[in-house]
Amino acid sequence: MDRIRIIGGNPLNGVIPISGAKNAALPLMIASLLTSDTLTLENVPHLADVEQLVRILGNHGVDIAVNGRRERQTDGYSRTIHFTCRTIADTTAPYDLVSKMRASFWVIGPLLAREGKARVSLPGGCAIGTRPVDLFIEGLQALGATMEIDGGYINATAPKGGLIGTRYTFPKVSVGASHVMMMAASLARGTTVIGNAAREPEVVDLANCLNAMGAKITGAGTQTITIEGVTSLSGARHRVLPDRIETGTYAMAVAMAGGDVVLEGTRADLLETALETIRRSGAEITDTADGIRVVRNGGGIKPVDIVTDPFPGFPTDLQAQFMALMTKSSGVSHITETIFENRFMHVQELARLGAKISLSGQTAKIEGVQRLRGAPVMATDLRASVSLVIAGLAAEGETMVSRVYHLDRGFERLEEKLTRCGAIVERVSD
Ligand SMILES: CC(=O)N[C@H]1[C@@H](OP(=O)(O)OP(=O)(O)OC[C@H]2O[C@@H](n3ccc(=O)[nH]c3=O)[C@H](O)[C@@H]2O)O[C@H](CO)[C@@H](O)[C@@H]1O
């Protein structure tokens, strides 16, 4: 099993290309199930989650060609991939495929809308909380579907003649349920109005792609999304938006290790709250022609309190990384996690490096220390694993991160991107 070895103490200087967003690419790939034409996606990151979804979509009958070639793996950075689902081969998404990744559950929307039925295993994904699916069930029921749980699967059936437009307000903001409702309602009869929708940029990206495919969606990016159903969708070409979580992660890595790095191909407007928080911690962040520049040369790390929130708030997917940064601040900071009830697994691993963190309910208190010391640590989930890398960059000596398959779900060529900026980070294969 691969591990990542880091020798801390070097500042980061140079350019880091930001990949296409995992959390946008996954729902966009799933949207290919809605049409018999080809959906071409540019800037798809080369990640374990993308490869897993390729397998899942293949099972449903999607033909996948990378850069025009019929193959599933290339060595390059983010790629152009063509997805064609002439007919749905299978409306069942089996446990062994779906259990590995939360987003795979989202195929339920397109399968139901296009074929009138779906049998989808209850999902897996990062172990960061209970992660129920009640909002999906209620939302799809509002569109007229019958939803039954049977043997760990959800059996969903559309009424005769297809799903029916509806007004439905989510009792809680959910990114995934917003994606699924938009996809399902795009092929429903009549108009659907979704209230309390997620406003994340990835929801906007999916709406833009669906509109390019012929859907009629307005309001994405606000709390109310209106979808006028159409009878069919066509193919389209769409570029996956830059990864705001990868952007924020490297910005925090620079704030932690010091240095001067341009994050290329990204957009500041995708993560204003996070960037403002990093600025308050002492780093300078400015816009460049094609991205952002992050600088911290000298000057300490200041303590900053954060509370995670749905977009446009501070993203839960950057909480662990920010905690790593705060471990070396010059004072005491507090981090409150409001999205997932069990997203503090990195605390005990950061403690191995010498961090002083105590937990009280959903709030972590971090007392900044002057020195972290390298140690063997274990990745527990995707963002937790990269928080250990960030801490390792500023720790004295060697940090060895195990279980890096978590990291490979969401960070494209992390060790190469950091090494090019002067860090000592290598993958060790046993
Ligand atoms: C692949 C992807 O894009 N994953 C992201 C997506 O996950 P995901 O879409 O799974 O996250 P949600 O926005 O749905 O979850 C938000 C909250 O709603 C709860 N909930 C959700 C659905 C439901 O039916 N019932 C319910 O109670 C969840 O347990 C959680 O407490 O958004 C999260 C919140 O920004 C991010 O951390 C994940 O990285």
Ligand SMILES: C=C(OP(=O)(O)O)C(=O)O
């Ligand atoms: C939690 C995440 O992913 P998933 O929803 O796929 O578990 C993440 O991207 O940080």
